[in-house]
Amino acid sequence: VKAMMGKPHKFAVPYVTPRKLQLLRGACWIFAIGALLEHSYRKQGIEHGYLKPSEYLRLSEQAIGAVMLMGCRQYESTGVCFTGDDDEAYTGQSTDGGEVEWVYYMQKFLAKKLALPWSVCPYVETNTKDAICDGYDEAHAISPLEFTVASLTTYYDIEDVKSALLKTDRVLALSMALFAQNYLLPCTDATKDYLQCEPMGSECKACPLEPNFANVECCIEQSRFGTNMKGEFSGGRPAEEMRPAGGHAVTLIGYSDTYTSSMGYVGGFIIKNSWWDGVPLPGMSCKDPTAPCAAGRGSHSIGWFMQNHSDIAERDVCPNVHSPASWYMCADIDACKAEGTAISARAVRKVLRLECLGNGDRSPYVHGICQAGEKFFFKSAVAYGGGLSVACMIREDGSELCLPPLWLEDLALIFAPVSEEDKPNDPDICGYYIVPYAVFRSVGAAFGNTHATDLDIKWTKSSYVRSPKEVRHSDKAYDLLKPDLFEQRVVDFPGPFPSLKKVLD
Numbered sequence: 001v002k003a004m005m006g007k008p009h010k011f012a013v014p015y016v017t018p019r020k021l022q023l024l025r026g027a028c029w030i031f032a033i034g035a036l037l038e039h040s041y042r043k044q045g046i047e048h049g050y051l052k053p054s055e056y057l058r059l060s061e062q063a064i065g066a067v068m069l070m071g072c073r074q075y076e077s078t079g080v081c082f083t084g085d086d087d088e089a090y091t092g093q094s095t096d097g098g099e100v101e102w103v104y105y106m107q108k109f110l111a112k113k114l115a116l117p118w119s120v121c122p123y124v125e126t127n128t129k130d131a132i133c134d135g136y137d138e139a140h141a142i143s144p145l146e147f148t149v150a151s152l153t154t155y156y157d158i159e160d161v162k163s164a165l166l167k168t169d170r171v172l173a174l175s176m177a178l179f180a181q182n183y184l185l186p187c188t189d190a191t192k193d194y195l196q197c198e199p200m201g202s203e204c205k206a207c208p209l210e211p212n213f214a215n216v217e218c219c220i221e222q223s224r225f226g227t228n229m230k231g232e233f234s235g236g237r238p239a240e241e242m243r244p245a246g247g248h249a250v251t252l253i254g255y256s257d258t259y260t261s262s263m264g265y266v267g268g269f270i271i272k273n274s275w276w277d278g279v280p281l282p283g284m285s286c287k288d289p290t291a292p293c294a295a296g297r298g299s300h301s302i303g304w305f306m307q308n309h310s311d312i313a314e315r316d317v318c319p320n321v322h323s324p325a326s327w328y329m330c331a332d333i334d335a336c337k338a339e340g341t342a343i344s345a346r347a348v349r350k351v352l353r354l355e356c357l358g359n360g361d362r363s364p365y366v367h368g369i370c371q372a373g374e375k376f377f378f379k380s381a382v383a384y385g386g387g388l389s390v391a392c393m394i395r396e397d398g399s400e401l402c403l404p405p406l407w408l409e410d411l412a413l414i415f416a417p418v419s420e421e422d423k424p425n426d427p428d429i430c431g432y433y434i435v436p437y438a439v440f441r442s443v444g445a446a447f448g449n450t451h452a453t454d455l456d457i458k459w460t461k462s463s464y465v466r467s468p469k470e471v472r473h474s475d476k477a478y479d480l481l482k483p484d485l486f487e488q489r490v491v492d493f494p495g496p497f498p499s500l501k502k503v504l505d
Contacts, residue, residue, distance in 0.1 A: 080106060151454075
């Protein structure tokens with residue numbers, strides 16, 4: 001039917017399992033493998049009647065990483081894990097850099113070893129035990145989990161990728177380069193202390209030819225990561241050159257031909273990412289502005305990118321409270337403190353009250369804006385030019401604080417919601433980004449190696465807790481799987497207002 005009618009303008013694969021976080025390890029490819037295994041296991045379990053539609057099995061990325069490194073050591077003489085791009089997994093000791101496709105080529109070694117439940121060896125957040133899964137030998141001996149990979153097909157063209165999603169109803173693994181984009185910030189006597197720059201220094205560059213820069217003689221160049229806190233790739237200016245910032249593997253789960261990003265890109269691929277939401281944890285610091293600890297992050301639900309519900313409904317499940325886009329604006333201190341303003345902010349699911357993040361020392365870009373304990377309201381953000389904005393805040397005493405021209409999302413590393421309004425994104429529903437088709441093409445043209453891979457994973461019918469007796473193995477412990485069988489929460493928004501669910505009596 002799909003072929004007869006042509007491609008729908010949007011599509012998302014069903015039964016995608018919740019997002020998990022790679023945190024400080026270069027293990028994105030491990031999480032992409034885990035997502036493919038979890039989805040295929042869930043999809044086939046539902047088809048066989050072994051799982052309820054809401055159920056999924058949570059697999060261990062720690063085990064997947066350790067076993068993939070075993071495979072690299074096992075096949076070292078073949079060079080299967082020598083794929084370049086500064087990957088380190090070929091050493092058999094580090095999961096920093098690897099490829100999803102290795103699962104297919106090493107499947108004879110991996111098929112009965114790779115998949116184990118999460119609780120056997122939970123994920124280690126730092127690069128200290130990449131090759132270790134405590135409890136692996138005992139669990140592997142009794143685990144019923146087993147699969148094969150019937151085929152591998154890789155796609156490079158956008159329409160071919162969309163066709164593969166529609167044809168197979170399977171998630172794909174997407175590999176692409178990451179990138180940064182530069183911004184030019186005005187370095188003047190008024191901004192030099194905040195930006196720690198010298199107006200006549202050697203770092204000065206020519207400023208953009210835009211009105212607000214007309215009398216500015218010095219601009220300093222700063223890089224920002226090529227995503228924004230709205231879960232969109234390319235958070236910078238379309239005309240700016242992309243700079244390489246490593247590589248990434250994610251789970252491609254769908255597409256929309258009509259979603260329009262904040263930068264005006266129309267259409268893109270919906271991906272499940274393995275990145276946290278919000279701001280870096282205290283104590284994390286880095287000088288590289290394209291590194292994870294140098295930016296705020298945000299994500300959305302599949303339904304948001306499919307344009308299935310309103311922005312208010314989206315903030316009910318994925319509030320992204322650290323993003324300035326989720327902060328409620330008020331004109332003056334009286335308005336900010338008015339009861340009606342608080343009611344309005346709650347009704348649209350936005351943050352009203354803010355405070356200084358840390359001691360005003362969390363941003364790598366701007367310094368000395370605020371101090372620990374200071375409370376603020378968000379007054380305004382006015383476009384300055386060059387992709388920058390001037391934001392103004394209102395202190396509790398009614399005085400105003402206007403910041404130097406910055407990329408608006410830099411505010412996320414200066415201010416944060418007060419604890420009462422610091423609500424996390426729903427882990428069952430959020431965690432999705434969009435890669436606009438234009439960015440997919442641009443990244444491929446600039447850096448190459450942009451592709452989506454389909455692995456046709458087949459699970460044995462004996463791999464499930466509810467497998468029939470006739471296919472079960474008597475030497476396997478099916479109770480091993482039970483602690484990691486979860487139900488995924490779903491939400492439905494019939495109208496634009498999330499608190500209104502039914503006709504009132």
